[in-house]
Each structure stands twice: as C-alpha cells, then as structure tokens.
Amino acid sequence: MDCQRCQRWLAENLPASFVGHTAPVASHLAACKACQTALSNLRRTMAALEAMPEPASPPQLRGRVLAGVAGRRRKPAWLTPVLAAAGVAALVLLNGLPTRRPPGPLPGDLHPDGMVAQHAVAMTADPLADATALQALAALAERRELETH
Numbered sequence: 001m002d003c004q005r006c007q008r009w010l011a012e013n014l015p016a017s018f019v020g021h022t023a024p025v026a027s028h029l030a031a032c033k034a035c036q037t038a039l040s041n042l043r044r045t046m047a048a049l050e051a052m053p054e055p056a057s058p059p060q061l062r063g064r065v066l067a068g069v070a071g072r073r074r075k076p077a078w079l080t081p082v083l084a085a086a087g088v089a090a091l092v093l094l095n096g097l098p099t100r101r102p103p104g105p106l107p108g109d110l111h112p113d114g115m116v117a118q119h120a121v122a123m124t125a126d127p128l129a130d131a132t133a134l135q136a137l138a139a140l141a142e143r144r145e146l147e148t149h
Contacts, residue, residue: 001028006035014042 001024009025029035 001025003028003032003035006032007038010035010039010042014039014046
C-alpha cells in the first residue's frame with residue numbers, strides 16, 4: 001500500500017474505530033513514519049473538533065424560522081391531482097394525433113415516382129452524373145411502367 005492510499009483510508013475512517021482496519025493499512029503504518037505523523041495529526045484535529053463547544057444559535061432565529069414557515073402560502077390540496085390529470089389528458093390527446101401519412105395518393109411533388117422522375121431529370125442535366133446510376137433509374141422507370149400496365 002502506498003502513502004496516498006493509506007492516508008485517504010485514514011481520513012475516511014478516522015471517526016470510526018480502528019478495529020476493522022485492514023492488514024495492509026496496519027503494516028504500512030508500522031513501517032511508514034510519514035503516515036504515522038499523518039495519523040497523529042488527524043487524531044489531534046478530531047480531538048480538537050470534538051472539544052469545541054457547539055455554537056449557540058441566536059435567540060431570535062427560532063421565532064424567525066417559525067414565522068417564515070407559518071407565513072408561506074400552501075397550495076390547495078386539490079391542485080396536484082388536477083395538474084396530474086391535465087398532464088395525462090394532454091399526453092393522451094397528443095398521442096392520438098396522426099403521425100403517419102393519411103391513406104390515399106400523395107400530391108405529385110411528394111409521390112415517390114415523381115421524386116424519382118425529378119431526380120432522373122436532374123441527373124441527366126448534370127454532365128458529371130454517374131452512368132450506372134442513370135441506367136439504374138432507366139431500369140426502375142421501365143419496371144414501374146410494366147407494373148402499371
């Protein structure tokens with residue numbers, strides 16, 4: 001065990017009794033003067049803290065706290081269940097809204113065939129268009145035409 005781990009263990013476990021300390025800590029403490037000094041300093045610090053008198057609160061503190069608590073407006077008991085029910089109702093209504101496209105044909109600009117055709121026109125206008133992609137589009141158009149007839 002190194003000094004850093006030993007001193008961290010001591011700082012975390014000093015208020016507790018050392019009955020349960022591990023053999024590595026005990027063997028390190030037996031051999032390391034620096035950690036023995038750290039343990040001694042920690043014990044003195046804890047003893048000094050325990051010997052200090054508990055600070056007294058000002059006499060007016062209790063009255064001010066009680067007055068502040070008594071002056072707070074409490075929300076009506078019915079408000080929480082009403083807000084919860086409103087939230088659930090909103091979720092149910094929002095969940096029931098259509099999120100998919102309605103059945104039936106799409107407008108021409110949004111129909112997949114129209115989009116493919118627009119893409120094909122754009123590709124043929126581009127002199128750098130890939131010939132393989134153009135051939136695939138032509139084959140797709142032929143297949144769709146055969147499906148419709």
